[in-house]
Amino acid sequence: MAKIQLNGKKVSIKQKLSVFDLIKKHKLDDSKVAVELNGVIIAKKKYKEKLIKNNDKIEIVHFIGGG
């Protein structure tokens, strides 16, 4: 297992999970989110090749109502 920080919460995930796998695991639509891995924005086309490692910090954001 890899221990990561996802949207500020400590979670454990399987080893060698890609960003794409993580998005799918949370039933998110990859066209509706943006991902930041350790402070670096990940391009959508790289979601499958980017593997998540122990201690990674991941932020998944989307649009919500705002003024």
Added chain:
Amino acid sequence: MGDKVLKKDTFKIANKIFKSRLIVGTGKYKNFKETAAAVKASGAEIVTVAVRRVNILDKKKPVLMDYLDPKKIIYLPNTAGCFNSEDALRTLRLAREMGGWKMVKLEVLGDKKTLFPNMIETIKSTKVLVKEGFKVLVYCSDDPLLAKKLEDVGASAIMPLASPIGSGLGIQNKVNLSLIIKQSKVPVIVDAGIGTASDAVIAMELGCDGVLVNSAIAKSKEPTLMANSLKNAVISGRQSFLAGRMEKEYFGSASSPTKGLI
């Protein structure tokens, strides 16, 4: 004659022409259904949206995009809640990654109580964003000198506040807004403070290119009705501005001729 004037009147931001001069926010509504109904009634072509963390624990939570299709309405990602340049830039870069959004609303706040903008951080951020190819609509104070500075560093639109965000206090400084309107070559959109239709009319009569409204609609008792009211107000104010108001007189001037009076 009037039709000709209206036909020539176009609203252009960053080389894109819009029909509606009303931009609406999507915050503070009871639910997404209410948001969508109000947006529709407003006739707006652009809506502001915020960037936030996905709730990873609640997988069934509805999302804004399910109610407002970004293919049918233009999303204008904002940086609401950012108090420094670094956070604002991070937010907008993420927004761009989400789906190629280049037209963005920059808002760097300086004070938690008044939500007045931090203009130093705002100018700094505008410069960086323009360099990165963003079309930046900038929330700002109503200081004409700072508004000019924003235009000089490449802002696509100047968005001075009429009064504090969400206050509904209306147009508090007509003189400053007028000075900004007169000097600006990019659109001036009054952002923040509009409380009701008459405020929007005043802003448009001053010669603003557009207004951005959120709370006035969302916090009214009937948001859909208020959205429609603001739509009409913006059209009405714009038409009055184009028509040009009459001169004010200190004494009465009869509307009916005195000739032939019995």
